[in-house]
Amino acid sequence: MIWNTKDILLYFQEKKYIDTAVIPLLPVSFGEDAKQEADQAEFIPLVTALLEKQFKGRMLLLPPYTYFSTESDEQKKNRLNEWTTNLKDQGFTHVFLVTSDSFWRLAEDEMASELIWLPSIPMEHMDGKYKQKMIEDQVSQLLKIVVGKWQKN
């Protein structure tokens, strides 16, 4: 399900079946990483959208968690932890964070949710067919991770 009017109404009806939340994490800045971060903002939403399409009935895809990469580490982590705490209180037993920002890789141990880190792939020179194939390959890996996590508990 997506965070939109139609799906959110369905969510409240079928709440007991939806126990998984997905948050894309997207950095913004105007420093030297700007291009690379813009790549992520293109790549990550495509991945999460396809992931949601596969698991529509058990998964809520939230709007991306965005932050300036110049924000302090503490602030980024605390605010995200706030998100996940709220989600867990709402009954989401599984919270997946999907990102290409290496910051979270280092902070992984401190996060109370499952971090899925993907290397960002710049897509500006890819044609449609190839792009689609590439996203599908990436997502098929994610599907295994998610199903694996579901089966564990």
Added chain:
Amino acid sequence: MSNQRVSRRQFLNYTLTGVGGFMAAGMLMPMVRFAIDPVLTAEAGGDFISTGTSIDELSDVPTRVDFSYEQVDAWYTSEVTNTAWVYLDESQNVIALNPTCKHLGCTVSWEGRESDPNRFFCPCHNGLYEKSGKNVPGTPPTAPLDMYETRVSDDGILQLGQVVPNTIAK
């Protein structure tokens, strides 16, 4: 030159009728066009999309067929890819099932779980469907999988149309 002289009155009559006629037509044509518009619209349900898959490639085992088309949402055009599970039944009819789970809309896949051969499996809440798309009782789905209208083009390429309720599940 003809001998008939055109009088001033005749000349004015002709020109005014001519110009007036054009003006009247300019007003009436759009009105008529609007009035008969519903008759002229193409039937939306008649669109078939070519999958690029030849029917020679199909067998009695469901195979995954992806097909894409352009979708316009306000000013944003995107390419949408859909999937169908396609196989041939006993009398060689093409059956194309829509893999959207009837429970909450996840995507099911053929033999998606090893313990359930010859069935469609939904990973979200362990829904199961028979090969015909019939939902297995005792699993969350309450209705059989929908089907696509199918058509085969002259050169043997499979084309898929609208999603329709399942007609083969018994």
